Amino acid sequence: MADNIHPFQHRVARSLKEQRNSHKSKVLWFTGLSGSGKSTIANATESILHERGMQTYILDGDNVRMGLNKDLGFTAEDRTENIRRISEVAKLFVDSGSVVLTAFISPYILDRADAKKTIGGGDFIEIFVSADLSVCEERDPKGLYKKARLGEIKNFTGIDAPYEEPVNPDLIIRTDKHTIEECATQVVEYMLEKKIIKV
């Protein structure tokens, strides 16, 4: 009989997982307008990190908005809860030893500050994916700006809902000035510089 239930839990600690993975676990928090290139840059960055043998995962609209947060809409309140849950999930992935790349508009400074607080300042890297609204609207990869301009989508960031730019992000990526590969390389170089990964 197991007579030692709920003793000190021998959970495999994050530090042991990081050690085994040979890299630190962090959250790369990509924020920016729709169409700025968050998902694209996150994907390109993940490819490079995976090639380097790292444990990585992307959280974005495709896998979060359709699953965990499918009960949430786009009001200010729901956006806050959306970011709260994403922060908590990102924190779990960090605890599991992974580098998590989150790609959400996350338009409010306060919500991102809360995310940083939840995840822990030392594990949260804010990456501002910057491109002028006009450029994003021109790209309009999902045709959402068009719908927002026609009033078919309400509370659309940049049109009838605000985007609050990061005041002091860890990194600014200008997708209106550099190619996807250059942008992803900038992220990886930042990680090398900060010794999150080794040369």
Added chain:
Amino acid sequence: MADNIHPFQHRVARSLKEQRNSHKSKVLWFTGLSGSGKSTIANATESILHERGMQTYILDGDNVRMGLNKDLGFTAEDRTENIRRISEVAKLFVDSGSVVLTAFISPYILDRADAKKTIGGGDFIEIFVSADLSVCEERDPKGLYKKARLGEIKNFTGIDAPYEEPVNPDLIIRTDKHTIEECATQVVEYMLEKKIIKV
């Protein structure tokens, strides 16, 4: 300029992550009464898997109830939402290439069926951690049964809230008959047998 925003996303697929990790990703869903030994067995199992070089993570009350689900209580409705969110998070971890071990009472058959549906039948391994209520109440590792008997805690599974035993679980672990080490070994042997991990 990045003129190729939101093209086909080159997400690093689960299959590539599983291949690199040299094991399949799955959810080991431990269900059972409070004090049955879910967390203890999950922790002991994780230690063995980690030693084998596997990517693993435990989701349990300690890291989920205090974070992602801190807005939820213990009514039937909140328990259902609790399990829904856990299922969605477990699914993300599976997608990231990990073996996830979940340790929650998860008392309702319907909620576990929904979890299986969300995660995908082939990735969901239901492990019934079985011990008689009297044994669990005797152990009472957190002093919760005592409080429930005194009416200080309401909706406590086994006392004034139901526990619906799995009808056809993938594995039954009897913590009232075997030691923790024996129980964890049974889980690992099951994984070997099902070729989730290699000898």
